[in-house]
Amino acid sequence: MKGLYCRLGEADELKFIIQETSLPANLNDHQVKVQVKSCSLSPVDIRLCNDLKLQSDRVPIGREIAGVVLQVGPKVTFFHPDDEVVGILPLDAEMSGLCDVVLVDEYNLVQKPEKVSWYEAAGAIKDGLRAYTALHTLSRMAVGHTLLVLDGASPFGVLAIQLAHYHGVKVLVTATSPDDQMFLEQLRPSVARVIGVWNSKVDLVDTCLEETGGLGVDIVIDAGVRLHEEESEVQNHLPHKHDIISLLAVGGHWVTTEDNLQLDPPDSRTLFLKAASISFLNEEVWDASRARQGRYLHIMKDVVEKLSTGIFRPLLESPVPLYEATVSMEMVQRRQVRKRVVVKL
Template sequence: MDGQLLDVRISVRSCTIDQSNHPLITKFVSRDYKDGVIVKDVAGIVIKVGEEVTRFKEGDEVIAVLPVNQYFDIKSGICDLPEYFIVHKPSSLSWEVASCCLSDGIKAFDALHYLGRVRAGDSILLCNAASSFGVLATQLASNWGVKVFLTTSDEETGQMLRTMSLDVERTLIGHQFVMNSIMDETGGMGVSCILDNGVLPNHQSMEENEWKKPTKHDVLSCLAVSGRWVTMQHDLQLDPPDSEILHLKNASVCHLFPDALVLSCLHQDKLLHIMDAVMEKAAAGILRPHLMSVLPSSEVSSSLFPTMNRIVLKL
């Protein structure tokens, strides 16, 4: 930390881990990470601050998002970060719950507010929502007065979502009838926003993929006039007929890659605003991490993935 005037040293109490197998994220990931497992965020107590740090003091309970290009050694339990990646942790939240909410909360805010621009009275279709991110996105959209429709890949995950008592209009199982169901539910108008977790090309056999994801055509068909399609398909290709549908609907498509907010110095104010909002809503009980697995740090392994749960390590 020597010479880093804006750095804050944190004694970490918990952190969340994830896979770094995203083909774009791997370009930025610190080489010190092994087995494709990276740390997404840390929560702990401030033990030292740089000379120019103004927002924190020793003893503060904080939570911080970690850029993928910065390494955190779980065994040491000490993390040095610039103060613009850090916010105060509400005292009512446990270390584990705060950690679980942060990364998925940032992603949800970015997708719904900044990209999807949803507001009260809008409707949204969340595809493959059976994940820690999907649950938080559902809770956030419902809190804003948005009508939420969910899809899941199978009956088991659909039943799991139903047990969470989420405020949704309908949960659809599979994607073979998603277009007909959404058009029926909206009176043929479509939804204001669609957030996918990947889509299939129109020509790909849906039977072979067991209708795990929607096709591009179904997504475009479900969009309302002036709708917004927020996609996590990093290599999405739109053919001329797809572009024509978007054009005729005065609709738009944008890509969700929240790591860009953390890696770029351009949006530090936005990032801090989102982090504060996530912690505020988590403290108020609006964001509740149903899909969370808390493990000791000794059990870190790539075999934990893939999983729909957010993995939290207790240090």
């Protein structure tokens, strides 16, 4: 049985290779054997693996899977053979999700509704988890809040928009290209306003303050920020950290994906005066810590339920065959694809 793995090459360059792998002979008490039908591809965060002391000669690729249960361990209570499931393999998994069959703990899986395709389930589970983490867990969104999603045309941005609109939140989004702006305009009424930051004449702060009557935005979810003024604005049209702080409302909340965010004393002073706060978005924390396992499973169940009812409509590329997985993963790692890539097995 073959799977896709990556190795760290020269100059910290990742090399993706197909390798033979084998299943253990016996299942552990709470393990489930799953025949994989679809697997989503996400960039590999080698730095996170190093931080968690998960260094290995090879890192398995493809953690978001959907498939059919073939066999269950002696103490498994959640699933039975022939159940359709979807889930995320743990960070320390030794098997690639692109293997025909994988062994996974039952506490990393949830039931897949019949209405949801394998393709959609695998493609939406991680972005859905991320959207829930940002909006519910970190920023405690509520009806009447105003949300700004930076780079709203990304797979994560689209699900964040849909989740926020469902809960009665007014959504502002940024578009980094004319094509993205056309796409986001089609999402109305889920989106109240599209801000084309690709246009140098558009001022993000002024537009957000105008849209909120000068009060500012309650929640901001960024897609990276510029830490210094001299950094190129061409780089994905990232806003400066001071811009985000300036457009926050009193009591506002900034959810950042920037893992090395540095705030100067004047920035901290402005946040203090606004009684605003910052949270760091790391959806892997659910898997890295078992303190809230029940909530983690509840979120995944809710994600697939919203897929089945049409509330979530993920942004997906056409299904990729297994023989194109290596090339597709290289493009995903270099962030050369805008939609979520799902491999069909």
